[in-house]
Amino acid sequence: xRIVIARRFALAASMLCAxxxxxxxxxxxxxxxxxxxxxxxxxxxxxxTLKIGSPAPDFNLIGIDDxxxxxxxxxxxxxxxxxxxxxxxxxxxxxxxxxxxxxxxxADKGVQLIAIAPNGPxxxxxxxxxxxxxxxxxxxMKIHASYREFNFPYLYEGDTQLIAHQYGPKVTPxxxxxxxxxxxxxxxxxxxxxxxxxxxxxxxxxxxDALIAGKPVPVEHTPVFGCSTKWNSAxxxxxxxxxxxxxxxxxxxxxxxxQLKQLRKNPTGKTLMINFWATWxxxxxxxxxxxxxxxxxxxxxxxxxxxVALNTxxxxxxxxxxxxxxxxxxxxxxxxxxxxYGVMAGFDPTWESGVPFTIVLAPxxxxxxxxxxxxxxxxxxxxxxxxxxxxxxxxxxxxxWRK
Amino acid sequence: xxxxxxxxAAVLAAGAGAGxxxxxxxxxxxxxxxxxxxxRVAAGDTFTVTLDLAPAPGIHVYAPxxxxxxxxxxxxxxxxxxxxxxxxYPQAEKYVYAPLKQTIDVYQKPFRLVQELALDPSPAGRAAxxxxxxxxxxxxxxxxxxxxxxxYPPRTVPMTWTVAVKES
Numbered sequence: 001x002r003i004v005i006a007r008r009f010a011l012a013a014s015m016l017c018a019x020x021x022x023x024x025x026x027x028x029x030x031x032x033x034x035x036x037x038x039x040x041x042x043x044x045x046x047x048x049t050l051k052i053g054s055p056a057p058d059f060n061l062i063g064i065d066d067x068x069x070x071x072x073x074x075x076x077x078x079x080x081x082x083x084x085x086x087x088x089x090x091x092x093x094x095x096x097x098x099x100x101x102x103x104x105x106x107a108d109k110g111v112q113l114i115a116i117a118p119n120g121p122x123x124x125x126x127x128x129x130x131x132x133x134x135x136x137x138x139x140x141m142k143i144h145a146s147y148r149e150f151n152f153p154y155l156y157e158g159d160t161q162l163i164a165h166q167y168g169p170k171v172t173p174x175x176x177x178x179x180x181x182x183x184x185x186x187x188x189x190x191x192x193x194x195x196x197x198x199x200x201x202x203x204x205x206x207x208x209d210a211l212i213a214g215k216p217v218p219v220e221h222t223p224v225f226g227c228s229t230k231w232n233s234a235x236x237x238x239x240x241x242x243x244x245x246x247x248x249x250x251x252x253x254x255x256x257x258x259q260l261k262q263l264r265k266n267p268t269g270k271t272l273m274i275n276f277w278a279t280w281x282x283x284x285x286x287x288x289x290x291x292x293x294x295x296x297x298x299x300x301x302x303x304x305x306x307x308v309a310l311n312t313x314x315x316x317x318x319x320x321x322x323x324x325x326x327x328x329x330x331x332x333x334x335x336x337x338x339x340x341y342g343v344m345a346g347f348d349p350t351w352e353s354g355v356p357f358t359i360v361l362a363p364x365x366x367x368x369x370x371x372x373x374x375x376x377x378x379x380x381x382x383x384x385x386x387x388x389x390x391x392x393x394x395x396x397x398x399x400x401w402r403k
Numbered sequence: 404x405x406x407x408x409x410x411x412a413a414v415l416a417a418g419a420g421a422g423x424x425x426x427x428x429x430x431x432x433x434x435x436x437x438x439x440x441x442x443r444v445a446a447g448d449t450f451t452v453t454l455d456l457a458p459a460p461g462i463h464v465y466a467p468x469x470x471x472x473x474x475x476x477x478x479x480x481x482x483x484x485x486x487x488x489x490x491x492y493p494q495a496e497k498y499v500y501a502p503l504k505q506t507i508d509v510y511q512k513p514f515r516l517v518q519e520l521a522l523d524p525s526p527a528g529r530a531a532x533x534x535x536x537x538x539x540x541x542x543x544x545x546x547x548x549x550x551x552x553x554x555y556p557p558r559t560v561p562m563t564w565t566v567a568v569k570e571s
Contacts, residue, residue: 278554278556279471280471280472280473280547280554280557281549281554282472282500282502282503282505282507282549282554283502283549283551283552283553283554284554285503286502286503310556340556340557341429341556344556352429352430353430353553353555354549354553354554354555354556355553355554355556356553356554372553373552373553374552374553
């Protein structure tokens with residue numbers, strides 16, 4: 001999720017537009033491309049939202065339990081709520097707790113809630129994953145749902161999006177609530193405050209309560225806010241970022257132990273991840289792509305990555321070759337001495353073992369993560385996400401990652 | 404002929420390159436035992452230095468046949484009066500590193516390296532050994548060790564042996 005501060009006011013304006021829908025731009029368009037409003041309008045025409053009173057489109061989707069799930073499976077529940085959510089979207093993340101609470105509160109009241117992940121994983125650009133520990137792929141859904149202890153079926157539709165097209169979720173999260181005849185009675189937001197405080201109307205609960213009571217749903221449609229649904233038709237447009245990345249040069253800079261000592265204090269003013277690696281280290285090569293991916297995801301949020309090759313100066317060419325292969329277009333360093341143990345002790349006297357060695361430093365230099373040996377990428381990302389500052393729009397997200 | 408007890412000393416000091424700073428505590432990755440095959444040798448005599456090496460549990464070191472990793476190397480420095488022949492390395496084991504889909508030649512179990520040496524019988528060799536009663540042989544063992552999750556910096560262990568030289 002890329003929040004460009006300069007565009008916040010434009011986005012706020014778009015949330016008040018006449019279409020009565022609001023979705024947060026994740027990829028502000030270049031001047032020669034369509035505007036965000038144009039994009040949303042086009043997607044709405046291509047994937048219209050299911051109208052109130054319409055029957056629930058049937059589905060046969062795989063769940064994170066590796067079983068197929070159909071609409072018929074839930075036919076015994078008088079009320080069916082289908083929430084379109086995603087792993088990566090900070091707005092969707094902020095609603096997970098409330099969705100789980102709905103499941104708990106209405107479990108014995110005839111309400112079945114399921115979630116569907118509609119996004120095409122390849123249609124989510126790296127920078128849009130800047131609040132995520134995993135992407136929107138099916139395997140990642142299992143990881144995310146397990147970590148967040150989802151108590152509802154979570155189904156995947158990112159490959160074909162045929163069902164998503166029939167429901168037409170504009171954003172994640174976007175909830176659809178059906179009565180016992182499986183007619184759509186409510187669609188829209190879950191409540192009126194993403195941050196979860198000062199909620200004035202719990203729209204989804206109001207709809208469910210009305211249906212349970214046999215009354216008309218008071219408000220059948222509400223505007224939604226979240227991350228726009230990532231349709232696979234947009235994959236080509238999402239490749240621009242990677243093309244720009246691949247055009248950046250890969251440099252390897254020689255530094256002294258003293259310069260490394262300065263780096264240890266984190267002079268960047270940002271959250272800084274430093275990874276020591278070597279060409280003779282298999283685990284280093286294994287984890288490096290994931291570290292680079294983490295940088296690609298978080299770099300818009302005051303996050304830096306510096307790699308340090310623990311190779312000796314005569315091995316600089318081999319180190320450069322590895323960095324070229326990975327296209328490590330970050331700040332890459334190699335130290336100007338054969339004294340490898342001196343490098344280790346100079347950077348951090350408590351570093352006793354070997355490589356890979358990964359350390360994450362807060363802007364004030366405080367160590368917030370450390371791994372001697374191959375890093376647990378998920379634990380690393382969660383730590384990072386737990387210290388990166390929220391953009392005001394997603395206040396509460398940093399706390400979400402400190403679970 | 405002089406009869407001098409064999410004097411053997413092996414200095415095990417981990418460090419890579421010149422001017423190595425000693426880290427506070429480094430794990431023992433490779434247990435090293437060495438011995439000479441003879442206490443006293445004369446010009447022309449062949450003798451061996453044997454290293455019995457045992458990687459620590461979970462540790463592997465790389466065999467001489469590897470590419471892109473740092474192979475183990477036992478090296479005796481050249482010196483007048485000493486003929487240094489080839490080192491016999493045992494057959495390597497195959498280590499499958501699944502994350503990179505690599506099969507690598509390593510030593511994970513105890514293994515032995517044998518370096519064959521001889522006192523140089525040539526006129527130049529004899530001249531170099533003239534008046535020498537004890538010959539100090541210097542060598543190094545270089546290796547780099549890893550386990551499944553971590554790789555330790557390359558280490559070079561300087562070693563010395565002393566053998567009595569018989570007059571002949």
